Amino acid sequence: MNVLKKSLMVIISMVAVSATAQIGIGPQPTQPNQPASNDCIAQKDLQDIASHFSQFSNIAGKEFCNDNSQTWHLLSSMMFMKRTAFDSNMVKSKDDLFSGKFASDWYGYFIGRIDDISVVQSCPKGVIAYVQPMFGKTMSVCPAALTDSFSSLDRASVFMHEARHIDGYPHVTCSKGPRAGIQGACDTKISDTGSYAVTVETYAQLAKYAQGLSPALKAYAKSSSVVYADEAFENPVKINRTEQLMMLTADLNFNVMNTATLKVDKLGQAPTAGRIFKRAQHMVLIPTDRTQNARYVFARNEGEIKQSAGDMMTEYNAQPVAQKENLMDVHNGAQFTARIYKNSVKFTCDPKSPTTQDVNMPAGSIAAALIYPNGYDRAAKVAHITTETGDVFEIGCQGTTAYLKPSTLRLDQKYSRMYKVAGVTFGLNQNGDLFNVEPNRSTVLNLNLPSKVIEIAPFQSYEFFD
Template sequence: MGIKGWFCAALMAAAGGNVFAAGSTCVPRAEMQTIAQHFNQFNTLAGADYCYDGSQTANLIQALEFMRTTKYASTMNNSTDELFSGTFAQDWWTYFIGRINDIQIQSSCPKGVGAFVYSFGNTMYVCPMLLTDSFAALDRTSVMMHEARHIDGFPHITCAHGPRTGLQGACDQQISDHGSYAVTVETYAQLAAYATDIHPALRAYAASSAVVYADEAFETPAHVDRQPNFLVLTNSKEFYRLPADGSSNLQRLGDAPALGHIVSRAQHLILYPDDKALPAKYIFSKNEGEIQQAAGDIAVEYNGQTPQQRAELVDVHIGAQWTVRVYHNHLLFVCDPTSPATQDVILSGQVAGSVLYPNGYDRAASSTFLITETGTLMEFGCKSRKAFVQAARMTLDQKYKRVQKLGQEVIGLTPDGRLFVINGAHSTPLKTSMDGRIYDLMPSQTFAFFASSTN
């Protein structure tokens, strides 16, 4: 057997950034002394106030301080679904130091691993990825609580079902076992529902993160009470909700900071603005504001490019185990979740239009569809970690800019801004008050627990 490590794979890399706990950029000396009492590696930093400098050590201390200082509502009711049982709601710091007494920063780790512990000892090993600005203190704290839970004896299993099928250490059996992924869900859910002083956009991000893990990290998916809706963006940058029940009644939400294409990343939404001088970033539909953190590897790469290079990117698909960057005349796949290796497939004689989801945006699906500039449908995906693009067996009766499916309802958006209900190869107009002015269409969900606890 050798030494058994409890690696936690398939971390939902994503949020982060310079969001300091309680709005502070320095940790008071007294706090540093308390932290150093438990983690004596910080002794040399505990003689004075400690100010964050973006270093790995600073980002680690920031997470510990977030764990210590985040305030919650005095009453935290359990959810009626499985998002929040309150099992880990009492004093995270006490829980953490009761299990971990040493933290070691690693120089490198396998792809997707944020931190790990061994099944002996009380040391937590933290990977460089988790200490970059792609993560927030909120994410790091959630990961550290997850690791601490392993010390109680809760190893992971290899997923046999769902979006993470075949990934080692990426699942627990069920959330009610209260293993490490249950801690991940519960910590994000607690932050989203009950933290009293976090930014509304971070709150929304935490809510989405809780649901992503609830949906993807258990063999038996956790029960989450939710309402699926289409989300509509108009050409005047207004968000509307369109119920997925055949209704044409648009409900006004907030505003987008810029016009562009919105890509789904599990429950998160990422805006790629039409103005190629602007960066791609997470977006929230109810005027929650923004988070500064990077929206995943593809957005990071995009944001590092020139506007001319950015203009080459047409669309993006983000599955649980594979991604595609769709360029005008080729598709760049990452099919192996354990490796950054890419596979490039040229579109011979075709120009890519956009990614369509006539079967719904499904993180577990191994393929989806692409429509070309001339309206030809193609299917693309990863099969046994090998990229493919082939003629689609499905047809549509007109050219669509977007197609999304929620429940049994398939809705298409035409390039001239109108919606249709799609039934097989037959489309029927869905007249709304925004006819001709609809710019983008994506799936979205609202969650009973967060709606009731935060409004």
């Protein structure tokens, strides 16, 4: 793309807004349980791709193996679209998650709309690919999308999203919700079948009907589908779901509790103990053993995925252990993020900018954890942190300026965690006792679990997937 054209560029398609970058990612073809052939693309497949995308003609003379190059990531994503098989009978969901409108022949859909792929040098924060339908059928892909921290599964979903823009369907600025004020981050309603509807549908299809995908990748795709459905539409998307309280116990079991009946069911095992924070519908584990990486974690024995749980965790994982030990918790909202360290908080206050701001804890106060007495809300402008001594501070962003101040909230326990789930507020104190927290009292819950609760989080199940 020449400079002149670039200067005229309008970003029609903004797929990943940092906060929403949970769009996450998925499957890398290099997982040990997958056949090695996924690490090479056969010559006949390359020739087929080059017959449409002539830019690959010069490499179509022999097989192409994973060299972690941008070209590899592009080609392997197209192979993912060509090769992923789905169940023959893909039943629609009873809610808005899956209509099947984009279910057949993803690669055919893609090449029906995109003729050329251009890797651009840099993109604004949050943008991973875009098209400019007025200039033609070129899809521009940002370098951030072409690394190992993205997966072919995510790129396939992004490519389908961009292809849909060739038919029209520009985005709007979100007027409310988690992405309020973010340009190009919403469609009006999912029934319009625009690009974000394609995103929801492709992830839902992968989660429910893909053959040969690992359970962890399917779980990842499931959450991604729901995140887009929840965040990228002006009109609410109907999802039939149940919210329960997840409890991780010291014997490394994930359990869920029905908030009305207090009935507890075991879900699966955790790989290790640690702090868990929510990244929209995803759960991210910061292991107590700081030599281990922070990563996505799945509660139903789905296993793990390779991909990074976001830029903040990529940065964390690269730090020396002594530095890692200062990180106590993470708030992942769509409007702001906050990394809670013992003596300071690192904020991002502008969803469109990677700029961070550090605010120190008051002298003598050591931050311990985030609590969400009103529930974890990706649209929220404020959050609360507790200290080792049980004090509570409010944190947030006033415009794009971070602040930290004493909270008016008074708690009856030294809570290390608090969430409102399905209308009920639960608190976990520093001794591992779980409480039902009400305005003027709290009641300890005797759940007769075989081992202490060490972490809690909201946990949703969906009629279509679960």
